[in-house]
Amino acid sequence: MPSSRRTATGVAALSAAAALVSLTPATASAHGAVFNPVSRVAACYAEGPETPKSQVCKDLVADSGTQPLYDWNEVNIANADGNHQALIPDGKLCSANRAKYRALDWARTDWPSTAVAAGAFDFKVRVTAPHSGTMTIYITKPGFDPTQPLKWSDLDATPVAVHPTTRTSQDGYYNFTGNLPARTGRHIVYKVWQRSDSPEAFYSCSDVTFGGTTAVAAKAPTEAKIAAGADLSTVSHAGHGGDEQALALSADTAGTPASPLPLALAGAGGLAAFAAGTLLLGRRRNSSVN
Secondary structure (H helix, E strand, O other), X not given: XXXXXXXHHHHHHHHHHHHHHHHOOOOEEOOEEEEEOEEHHHHHHHHOOOOOOOHHHHHHHHHHOOHHHHOOOOOEEOOOOOOHHHHOOOOOOOOOOOHHHHHHHOOOOOOOEEEEOOEEEEEEEEEOOOOOEXXXXXXXXXXXOOOOOOOHHHEOOOOOEEEEEOOOOEOOEEEEEEEEOOOXXXXXXXXXXXXXXXXXXXXXXXXXXEOOOOOOEOOOOOHXXXXXXXXXXXXXXXXXXXXXXXXXXXXXXXOOOOOOHHHHHHHHHHHHHHHHHHHHHHHHHHHHHO
């Protein structure tokens, strides 16, 4: 084979390898939601994206479709880097200013809620990918009007809980205790989870009711419900970057990778190796002829 043809063959193989990597679909990552008190997106997902029970969840699906509910663990800003108020305007706190989750910002009094009382409260956050960082929980001030869009100034400046998070969780949960102040009526518990190993941050709104029963009690998704909807989610139930590498080393995660990326990289590596071998062999043959 002429040298020029061998070179062209090698270049083509290398190009194919690069194209394979660049065309491999990247799966977005997702990380969790508050299950106690139950967040809005988690409560509607628990009802069932295809058959929601409460009127507000029915309206959410009519407005935004079912995908925001199947992606219940995704409400995030990738490059937040602590600049929460600069990136999220008033009235958009529950959606993190993302159009996909715009229905979560609705100022309505029929969101499923959790009955609470002043004093110690056990928070539970279901995480599909634990991360190092800080989870800060706020509650709205006395006199908060739930019929008005949530503003940053509505939140009490003193958090009801601050929890340092690690890259490990207890059976998929962060469990920690906070202290709820005295309130009456409906309020919103707001979570900001800022990673320390990334600029990414996560947000959520949970509706709570002080001093009585709730009209529509919020329920958290069961593990069976989470598993049943995983295939319909557009986001990964794993970490990303270094997190994926750490999880892959666990014996519990051995088996077929959830993402096609490792296979694509392996295929691309094989093509690159073939191309390099072809070029080297061609050079050796050419030098022997000369």
